[in-house]
Amino acid sequence: xxxxxxxxxxxxxxxTPLLAACGTNDDTPSETPSETPAETPAEAPxxxxxxxxxxxxxxIGILAPAVTHGWVAAVAYNAEVRAKELxxxxxxxxxxSTNAEEMTAQLDDLLTWGAEAIVAFPQWEGMEVPxxxxxxxxxxxxxxxxxxxxxxxxxxxxxxxDMGVQGANYIVDKIGExxxxxxxxxxxxxxxxxxxxxxFVDTMADIAPEMEIKTYATKFTRExxxxxxxxxxxxxxxxxxxxxxxxxxxxxVLQAITEAGxxxxxxxxxxxxxxxxxxxxxENEDIWIQSALYSPAMVMDALDMAVSILDGETVEEVKIIPxxxxxxxxxxxxxxxxxxx
Numbered sequence: 001x002x003x004x005x006x007x008x009x010x011x012x013x014x015x016t017p018l019l020a021a022c023g024t025n026d027d028t029p030s031e032t033p034s035e036t037p038a039e040t041p042a043e044a045p046x047x048x049x050x051x052x053x054x055x056x057x058x059x060i061g062i063l064a065p066a067v068t069h070g071w072v073a074a075v076a077y078n079a080e081v082r083a084k085e086l087x088x089x090x091x092x093x094x095x096x097s098t099n100a101e102e103m104t105a106q107l108d109d110l111l112t113w114g115a116e117a118i119v120a121f122p123q124w125e126g127m128e129v130p131x132x133x134x135x136x137x138x139x140x141x142x143x144x145x146x147x148x149x150x151x152x153x154x155x156x157x158x159x160x161x162d163m164g165v166q167g168a169n170y171i172v173d174k175i176g177e178x179x180x181x182x183x184x185x186x187x188x189x190x191x192x193x194x195x196x197x198x199x200f201v202d203t204m205a206d207i208a209p210e211m212e213i214k215t216y217a218t219k220f221t222r223e224x225x226x227x228x229x230x231x232x233x234x235x236x237x238x239x240x241x242x243x244x245x246x247x248x249x250x251x252x253v254l255q256a257i258t259e260a261g262x263x264x265x266x267x268x269x270x271x272x273x274x275x276x277x278x279x280x281x282x283e284n285e286d287i288w289i290q291s292a293l294y295s296p297a298m299v300m301d302a303l304d305m306a307v308s309i310l311d312g313e314t315v316e317e318v319k320i321i322p323x324x325x326x327x328x329x330x331x332x333x334x335x336x337x338x339x340x341x
Contacts, residue, residue: 058310060303061110062094063103063120070248071272074296074341075121075144082300089307100126107134115139117306119299122146140309144302147191154309155318156302160192162323163245163292164199167269168207170325171241174267174288177208179240182232183215184225184249196245196271218249225252233260241267247274247291254280254289273297273326275339281328293324293334296341 062083064076076094083092093113095106103122107130110118117140120131128149135141135152142154171181183200186193204211214236218228225248233239233256242265244250250270257265267288270277273295281289298321308315326334 057088058090058117058307059113059115060090060092060117060119060306061107061113061115062092062303063106063110063118063122064094064096065103065121065123066096066098070274070341071294071296072121074339075299077338077340078297079119079299079303082303086303086307100124103127104130107131111137111139117142117310119144119302119306121299122148140306142302142306142309144299153317154305154315156298156305157318157320158294158298159320159323160195160294161199163271163294164196164201164243165203166199166292166323166325167196167243167245167271167290168200168203170269170288170290170327171243171267172204172208172211175240178210180212180214180236180238181241181243182229182236182239183213183243184218184228184245184253185215186220186245186249187217188219193245200243213243220246220249222248222252222255225249226255227252229253229256230260233257233262239265241265241269243269245269245271247272247277250289250291251277251280254284254287257287272341273334274341275336278326278331278334281326281331288327291326293326295321295324 060083062076062079064079065072076096080094083090083094093110093115095103095110097103097106100122103120103124104127107118107120111134118131118134119142120127121144122131123146131141131143131148131153132150135150140154141150141152142156144155145157147155147157181204183197185197201213204213216228216232218224225244229242229252239262242250242253244253247270250268251274253268257268263286265287267290270289270291271294273291273293277289277291301319301321305315305319
């Protein structure tokens with residue numbers, strides 16, 4: 001009898017830790033079903049995928065000028081559209097400024113915030129040093145449109161010179177190799193006007209050397225386009241086409257043509273990609289209205305480039321987006337009722 005009690009006592013001592021372990025979870029039954037062998041481990045619960053923590057997203061800062069032109073407003077609009085589309089991968093902040101000093105201060109704020117990449121549209125001189133300092137600190141900088149003197153900066157832009165090339169080709173296609181063309185340059189826009197002018201003049205000299213080109217200065221606003229072209233119409237009784245470099249300028253040109261009752265002008269080009277201008281294309285059956293896209297939507301490519309770099313991908317330092325021509329034949333493909341430009 002003593003021997004039996006001893007065996008029972010020994011078994012009790014061995015089972016006590018096992019029973020204690022089974023009782024640590026309130027949801028676990030206090031008794032193990034008799035049909036389940038003790039040596040069979042319980043099935044592990046299915047793991048639930050976890051959402052990435054906010055800190056795992058890339059931080060990207062976006063610097064843009066304050067709105068001075070509809071095209072500039074659309075840059076910030078398109079940047080935010082794309083940033084929202086990338087919200088599973090990035091956190092972002094958009095800052096707008098009116099001069100280089102303000103943009104430099106905003107760049108510092110974004111670096112303090114922890115930005116790993118900056119997409120910048122620096123329209124003023126004076127941004128070279130702060131951008132270089134950001135790059136030297138290990139931050140990726142992708143410039144949109146503007147080329148600046150900084151080592152290691154990436155850039156996404158349209159092809160200004162090719163816009164001029166395409167403008168010349170378009171005019172010759174519509175009016176032939178002879179005639180009178182008014183070219184509206186914008187000296188205050190610096191290299192933008194210089195490159196568009198070069199592409200136009202060089203191409204016209206090659207494909208239509210007999211074309212007469214008359215050059216006048218204006219600005220990238222409809223008000224200046226209207227005022228300046230009204231004077232040009234007065235001094236030029238016969239004009240076959242207008243090479244304008246900007247959609248807003250071209251809207252002013254078209255208003256001046258209408259107000260003067262002129263019917264001799266058969267082509268007006270533009271540049272940028274303005275919704276209001278697109279809608280005018282089918283309404284003017286007697287004039288071919290054209291826009292060489294220098295779309296503000298290209299800033300989306302700059303954001304994509306920044307993400308690709310942060311992902312460790314190899315990208316070209318400069319991405320030049322080819323020119324697209326829009327006129328009455330294809331304008332519907334480019335309509336966007338939400339665009340501010």
